[in-house]
Amino acid sequence: MERGGAATALQLRGGADDEGKKKSGLSGAIGQITPTTRMYLLGCLAMAVLTLVGIPEELFLYEFGRTFKGLQLWRPITSALHLGKVDMGFASQLYFLISYGQEMERQDGSAQHCVFILTQVLLLMAVGTLTGYPSFARSLIAATIYCCSRREPMRPMEVQFGVRIEYWLLPYVNLVIDCLQAQSAAGAVPHLLGIFTGHIYHFVSIVWPQLGGRRYLTAPGTLKAAFNPEKKPAAKKTAAKKPKQSEPSVKSEPAAAKSEPPKKKESSKSSSKAKKAKKAKK
Numbered sequence: 001m002e003r004g005g006a007a008t009a010l011q012l013r014g015g016a017d018d019e020g021k022k023k024s025g026l027s028g029a030i031g032q033i034t035p036t037t038r039m040y041l042l043g044c045l046a047m048a049v050l051t052l053v054g055i056p057e058e059l060f061l062y063e064f065g066r067t068f069k070g071l072q073l074w075r076p077i078t079s080a081l082h083l084g085k086v087d088m089g090f091a092s093q094l095y096f097l098i099s100y101g102q103e104m105e106r107q108d109g110s111a112q113h114c115v116f117i118l119t120q121v122l123l124l125m126a127v128g129t130l131t132g133y134p135s136f137a138r139s140l141i142a143a144t145i146y147c148c149s150r151r152e153p154m155r156p157m158e159v160q161f162g163v164r165i166e167y168w169l170l171p172y173v174n175l176v177i178d179c180l181q182a183q184s185a186a187g188a189v190p191h192l193l194g195i196f197t198g199h200i201y202h203f204v205s206i207v208w209p210q211l212g213g214r215r216y217l218t219a220p221g222t223l224k225a226a227f228n229p230e231k232k233p234a235a236k237k238t239a240a241k242k243p244k245q246s247e248p249s250v251k252s253e254p255a256a257a258k259s260e261p262p263k264k265k266e267s268s269k270s271s272s273k274a275k276k277a278k279k280a281k282k
Contacts, residue, residue: 035227036113037101043081044094044137052086061134062125079128080121080136089181093141096174100144107151110227111219116147116201119217123197133189142194146171147202171195 030038051057060078067075083093105113120143124136133139153168165173175191201217209215 033098034102034105034113035110036117037098037105040081040101040117041094041097043077044083044097047078047081048083048086048090051082057082057084062128062136063134064129076121076125076136079134080117080124080140082135083137084135093138096141096145100141100148104144104148109219109224111224114223114227115217115219116144116205119201120197123200124193127193127197131193133193135190138190139194139197142171142174142191143198143201144194145174146195146198150199150202151206 030041033041047060050060060075060082062075062079066072083090101113104116108116117140120140121136124139128134128136149167149170153166155167156164157167157170158164159170159173160177171191171194175188175195178187178191179185181187205215205217
């Protein structure tokens, strides 16, 4: 886990030192998060507020019929933002979102991470249509952890109770922990879906290009420009006018041409003088 993600998560949990609190606070901690992860985090927090207000979660979850036949087109987005009821599990998911979302975004860039999230929503829509599973948010975070773990699979890391594992095991350790907390095998479902959709993205975006194939899931230039606005472009340089040839250079050729006949005359005069001299000798 990167130091920046851990520090931001520490500030959000209220564990920063007094000097850090004076300087930043909650708004400052959120402002330090990378752009795409910050937008996703704010969306999850907004959905939590709507849940606390009393809006039923049935309005947020994905259903194929209501989404397309009933034209409730917000459901895939709200399903990807809805982490369930606000409890310790919700706080843990926010921690994973901030830590591993930022880790992946720093490696790929904000625009590419946005492509990752949109790709996951589309894949989870397809899987949700086939399986009937309505919630995407926890699966999307599981997919983020899986993709990060596949990039440095042998990196050692520490999980709960000081247990040290290799990075590639982290998605499966989280799966087991959630099953134990839920006391049901149903706790593994969002993790399995996230591992599946995350593996598709990892294969298409990283493994396949390394094998010589084309990378299809790339951020368009307009999205990159939106996240990385360049400085105002400098004024266009006016095309330099070709310098006109100076008059002497233009006239030099005719002058040279005109100077040739006198040379011929001089040569003819010298030859005539030589002939006269020969005659005089004779």
